[in-house]
Amino acid sequence: MRAPHQSTPVFPDHTPLTLSDVELDRRDAAELLYQNGLSGPLLMCLATGLTVGILWVSHAPQIPEMLAWLAIVLLIAVGRSVDIVASKQRRARPDWDGRTELIRFSVGLVATAATWVVFVLLFLPTLDGLQRTTIAIVLSAMAGGSGGLLGASLPLAITFAGAMLLPASFILLSLPGRENVILGLSGIGYFIFMCISSAVVHRGTMSAIRTARANQRLVFEMERERQRSDQTNTELIRAQTALNESLETLEERIRERTTDLEREIGERERYGRELSRLALHDSLTGLYNRATLTERLTSELRGAETAGASIAVLFLDLDRFKEVNDLLGHHAGDQVLREVAKRMSELVPPDAILARWGGDEFLFAQRSDDAHAAAQAIGDRFLRSVAEPIEIGNDLVRVGATIGISIFPDHGQTADELVRAADMAMYAAKHDGRGGMRTFTPELATALGKRHALEQALRDAIADKALRLVFQPIVDATTGACTSLEALLRWEGATHGSIGPSEFIPIAEQTGDIVAIGRWVLEHACAAAATWQAERPTPVAVNVSVAQIVGGTLLADVHRALDRSGLDATLLHLEVTESLFATDHEQTIPTLQALRGMGTRISLDDFGIGFSSLGYLRTLPIDTIKIDKTFIDSVEGESRAIVEAIQSIARAFDLGVVAEGVETEAQAVALRALGVRSLQGFYFSRPLEAHAVRVALEARDQLADRALST
Numbered sequence: 103m104r105a106p107h108q109s110t111p112v113f114p115d116h117t118p119l120t121l122s123d124v125e126l127d128r129r130d131a132a133e134l135l136y137q138n139g140l141s142g143p144l145l146m147c148l149a150t151g152l153t154v155g156i157l158w159v160s161h162a163p164q165i166p167e168m169l170a171w172l173a174i175v176l177l178i179a180v181g182r183s184v185d186i187v188a189s190k191q192r193r194a195r196p197d198w199d200g201r202t203e204l205i206r207f208s209v210g211l212v213a214t215a216a217t218w219v220v221f222v223l224l225f226l227p228t229l230d231g232l233q234r235t236t237i238a239i240v241l242s243a244m245a246g247g248s249g250g251l252l253g254a255s256l257p258l259a260i261t262f263a264g265a266m267l268l269p270a271s272f273i274l275l276s277l278p279g280r281e282n283v284i285l286g287l288s289g290i291g292y293f294i295f296m297c298i299s300s301a302v303v304h305r306g307t308m309s310a311i312r313t314a315r316a317n318q319r320l321v322f323e324m325e326r327e328r329q330r331s332d333q334t335n336t337e338l339i340r341a342q343t344a345l346n347e348s349l350e351t352l353e354e355r356i357r358e359r360t361t362d363l364e365r366e367i368g369e370r371e372r373y374g375r376e377l378s379r380l381a382l383h384d385s386l387t388g389l390y391n392r393a394t395l396t397e398r399l400t401s402e403l404r405g406a407e408t409a410g411a412s413i414a415v416l417f418l419d420l421d422r423f424k425e426v427n428d429l430l431g432h433h434a435g436d437q438v439l440r441e442v443a444k445r446m447s448e449l450v451p452p453d454a455i456l457a458r459w460g461g462d463e464f465l466f467a468q469r470s471d472d473a474h475a476a477a478q479a480i481g482d483r484f485l486r487s488v489a490e491p492i493e494i495g496n497d498l499v500r501v502g503a504t505i506g507i508s509i510f511p512d513h514g515q516t517a518d519e520l521v522r523a524a525d526m527a528m529y530a531a532k533h534d535g536r537g538g539m540r541t542f543t544p545e546l547a548t549a550l551g552k553r554h555a556l557e558q559a560l561r562d563a564i565a566d567k568a569l570r571l572v573f574q575p576i577v578d579a580t581t582g583a584c585t586s587l588e589a590l591l592r593w594e595g596a597t598h599g600s601i602g603p604s605e606f607i608p609i610a611e612q613t614g615d616i617v618a619i620g621r622w623v624l625e626h627a628c629a630a631a632a633t634w635q636a637e638r639p640t641p642v643a644v645n646v647s648v649a650q651i652v653g654g655t656l657l658a659d660v661h662r663a664l665d666r667s668g669l670d671a672t673l674l675h676l677e678v679t680e681s682l683f684a685t686d687h688e689q690t691i692p693t694l695q696a697l698r699g700m701g702t703r704i705s706l707d708d709f710g711i712g713f714s715s716l717g718y719l720r721t722l723p724i725d726t727i728k729i730d731k732t733f734i735d736s737v738e739g740e741s742r743a744i745v746e747a748i749q750s751i752a753r754a755f756d757l758g759v760v761a762e763g764v765e766t767e768a769q770a771v772a773l774r775a776l777g778v779r780s781l782q783g784f785y786f787s788r789p790l791e792a793h794a795v796r797v798a799l800e801a802r803d804q805l806a807d808r809a810l811s812t
Contacts, residue, residue, distance in 0.1 A: 128200030130311040134254035135207050136189045143179035143186075145247060146214055149240050150175045156236055157225060167224060175217050182210040204255065211258055215265035218244075222269045231281055234274065238285050241266045245296055252300070254307050259300035267293040384458040386436060387443035395457035399467050399517040402455070403510060406469050413469050413510040414477035417524035418446075418484060420462035421502040421536040426494075434494045435462075438501060445487045449480065465521065474541070477507045481539045489537070504531045505539040513542045526550050533612070557613055560593075560606055564622050568594055571626055572789035573642070575798060576760055576782045579774045584799060586641040586675060588782065589627035590789050591619070616647045621659045628667035628674060630792045635673065638799045643675040643705065651678070651690050660697060671701035677728065679707050694723045705760070709748065719755050727752055731763025734783070737772045746776055 154172050185206055192198055218241070226237060245266035252259035271289030274282045350357070384391045390398065399415070406413050420442065427435040439462065446464060450456045454468035466484070470476040488503040506528025514520040523542040529550060531540035540546075563569050573587040593601045610616040624644055631642035650656040664671055676697060694704055705726040706719075719727075729748055733741040745761070752759045761773050764783030773781060790798055 126200075126315055128204055129198070130200075130315070131254040131308075132200045132203035132207065133193060134307065134311075135252065135258075136186055136193065136203065143182045143214075145244065147176065147179050149244055150179075153221070153237065153240060156233055157229070171217065171221055171224070175214070178210065178213045178217060182214065185210060208255075208258055211252075211262060215262050219265050219269050222273060226270055226273050227277065231279070234282070234285065238270060238274070238289060241270055242289070242292055245292070254304070254311075256300055256304040259304065260297050263293055263296040263300065267296070387440055387458050389443050389447070389464070390455065390457035392457065392459055395455060395459070395465055395467070396517050396521075398455050399520070402467065402469055403515070403517065403520075406510060411469050411471060412473035412512075413467055413520070414473035414480075415508045415510070415520045415524045416466040416477060416481055416484070417459070417506040417508075417521065417528045418464040418466065418488075418503050419505075419528050419532070420488070421504055423462040423501055426499050426501065430494060430497065430499070434497075434499070437494055438492055438499065441492050442488055442501070442503075445490075446484060449483045449487060454480075459521075465524075467520075473509045477509070477541070478539070481505045481507065485537065485539065502537045504528055504536055506531055507539065507541040509541070523547075553609065556601070556606065557609055557615075560610055560613070560615055560619075563593055564618065569619070569622065570594070571623065571630065572791055573630070573795050574782060574789040575787045576643070576780050577786050579770070579779050579781050582786070584640065585780060586643055587631075587790075587795060588643040588677070589623060589630075589645075591623055591645075611647060611649060614649070616649050617653055617655055620647050620650045621655070621662075624659050624663040625666060628663040628669045630795070631673060632667040632669045633792075634796055634799060635669065639670070639673055640799055641673045641675050641703070642669075643677050645677045645679075645707065648679065648690075651693050654693075657693055657696055660700070660702065664700075672703075675703045675705055675726075677705045677707040691722060698723050698725075705758075719751070719757070724757060726758035726760060728760045728762050729778070731783075734761050734763045734765075734769055734773070737761075737769055737776075742772065742776070745773070745778070749777055 150172055154168055157168060189203060189206070193203065222237075222241075226234060229237065245263040252262060267289045271286040271293070274286035274289065382390065382394045399413075402413055405411075420438075423435065423438065426438055439458070443458065443464070446456060446466070450466065451468060454466060457465045459465045466480065468476060468480070484505065485503055488501065491498040491500050506524045506526065508514060508520045508523035508527060510520055513523040526546055527540045527542040530546050531538045533553075534540065559568075570592050571589050572592055573589055575584040576586045576588060577583060578585050591603055591607075593603075593606055607616070610619050624646075627642050627644045631640070634640055646656060650659065660671075660674070660676070663669075664674065678694075698704060703725040704723060705728055706722075706724050707728045708730045709727040727748065729745060733744050733748075735741070737745050749759060751757075758780065759778055760780040760782060761778045762782045764770050764773065764781045764785045766785055769783075770781060770785055787798065
């Protein structure tokens with residue numbers, strides 16, 4: 103094999119140009135054989151299994167020989183499959199040797215054919231008529247398949263077909279009986295047909311290969327001619343430049359007298375053009391700026407009102423743009439904005455308006471007889487286009503977009519009203535999930551107003567002492583004794599009243615306030631638990647957000663909470679949700695391992711309803727899984743098998759199991775029967791205020807018989 107060299111000319115597919123036609127034919131033949139190669143071992147295994155199945159009962163005394171033969175066939179099939187898979191990496195090198203690859207492939211194929219010759223010699227004479235016919239069909243099918251799969255190599259195709267057909271045919275001819283003679287002659291005739299067919303297929307295959315290679319050479323030569331033409335043009339330009347420089351030397355005195363005047367005039371013109379452009383366009387993307395869009399949209403509104411037409415306004419905001427800026431820098435962010443603007447410009451009709459509104463926001467407006475349909479159509483095209491990867495240096499980034507839509511005159515009469523309505527719709531679409539599109543409705547404005555009010559109130563909740571913790575016991579399924587307590591967050595807003603976690607936790611996660619709230623919960627849960635420990639040490643479980651882990655604050659927050667409270671780390675259990683599986687494990691796993699190293703236990707909450715994966719359970723440092731309430735509700739019926747499966751998984755990974763949301767005695771009985779050791783829910787106790795926990799712990803052995811309320 104020749105060693106690669108950087109100066110060796112290559113084709114566009116990196117094939118060295120110096121190879122001869124014979125070497126190229128070998129490479130292409132080997133390429134085709136390996137591309138189709140996996141089909142051969144697979145079909146061989148199927149044929150082997152079928153053959154052994156046919157002979158299994160009738161040839162009981164020869165079962166050891168058949169099993170030995172089967173093992174050899176499977177071993178060769180596995181070896182060929184490994185070689186075929188490994189060949190992809192070998193053939194990725196520009197200097198790979200076609201002769202060597204052909205030999206490797208031929209050895210595997212000949213070994214396969216030899217096993218079938220051995221089978222024919224050992225077993226065919228002992229078969230009855232129906233079995234011989236069946237085996238003859240199997241051999242003919244394998245020989246027939248070889249014509250297409252081995253078309254790149256005529257010797258291999260004929261060799262394999264001969265191995266499949268000729269030994270069996272000669273043996274059949276040597277056996278008594280008319281049917282054996284017919285089968286033997288048919289096999290020889292079919293072999294002759296396969297030779298002719300394989301030759302035709304081989305000629306067609308090699309002709310196609312050589313034609314493609316000739317075309318590639320032609321393209322390569324054309325490219326070299328183009329490069330030579332470009333070089334000639336460059337030399338002509340240099341000559342013209344030299345001539346111009348000579349002329350400039352002769353006119354030097356004239357230029358000296360006029361340069362100052364020309365410079366002043368040019369600067370004035372350039373400055374005027376730049377002022378005009380900046381006044382109308384965004385300097386980064388070249389799109390209209392906010393002022394120009396407002397002016398043009400106002401003009402369009404007057405025309406649409408006169409004509410009785412409608413106007414669609416689309417507010418597009420990029421998704422994950424901040425991540426690009428943070429990870430790759432603002433220069434990369436500018437490249438993304440320019441590329442998005444370019445893609446959108448290519449989709450915009452000539453009579454439409456497209457502008458950069460500011461930051462990573464874009465606005466589109468178009469008059470139409472059916473603005474709703476037009477908005478949906480252009481919005482879909484925008485989303486698909488922006489979602490395509492963007493090349494930034496050596497990186498590929500994906501940003502995506504979310505779109506809000508407003509329609510004139512339904513959602514506003516002025517440019518400001520329409521833009522504000524589209525902005526609200528976009529914000530609601532972001533809340534529903536990135537990458538979507540939503541049209542404005544009056545109800546949307548009301549809902550967003552309420553949401554903004556909740557966001558503001560939530561930011562002040564900690565300072566206003568509106569947050570509090572309650573604690574729900576987790577009991578032993580057998581004794582009813584309290585084994586730990588889960589800290590649950592409650593919010594009593596001064597304006598909005600009691601607000602459930604399902605409503606305010608998602609808001610906190612989206613606004614980023616969840617990190618500060620999570621830190622508050624850790625500190626107060628540990629402080630409360632520390633007051634129980636003197637008499638009855640009982641672990642406390644605290645839910646933590648993925649944002650605390652990804653943001654890198656969780657480890658420091660836990661250290662601070664334990665240090666300030668004096669709580670033993672072994673009495674702190676942290677509960678994470680399955681959304682952890684969607685994060686970067688290179689960051690989450692070390693954090694969880696460090697927490698476990700301190701003695702803290704990790705539980706996986708809401709198991710089975712999100713991103714569950716057995717591979718993740720094996721990788722992540724987790725001690726306990728909590729079965730979600732949705733499965734507990736129907737544990738006596740359709741969910742019983744699911745809970746039983748979760749129990750089996752937990753045993754396999756040596757994990758504890760807690761069933762949450764137990765509300766009836768029947769559910770508790772069913773869970774005990776399934777072997778669940780820890781239960782949690784209203785059937786045993788409602789969440790307790792901190793001051794009531796000590797009383798509950800003193801009566802922990804009777805807790806299962808009590809119905810406590812908050």
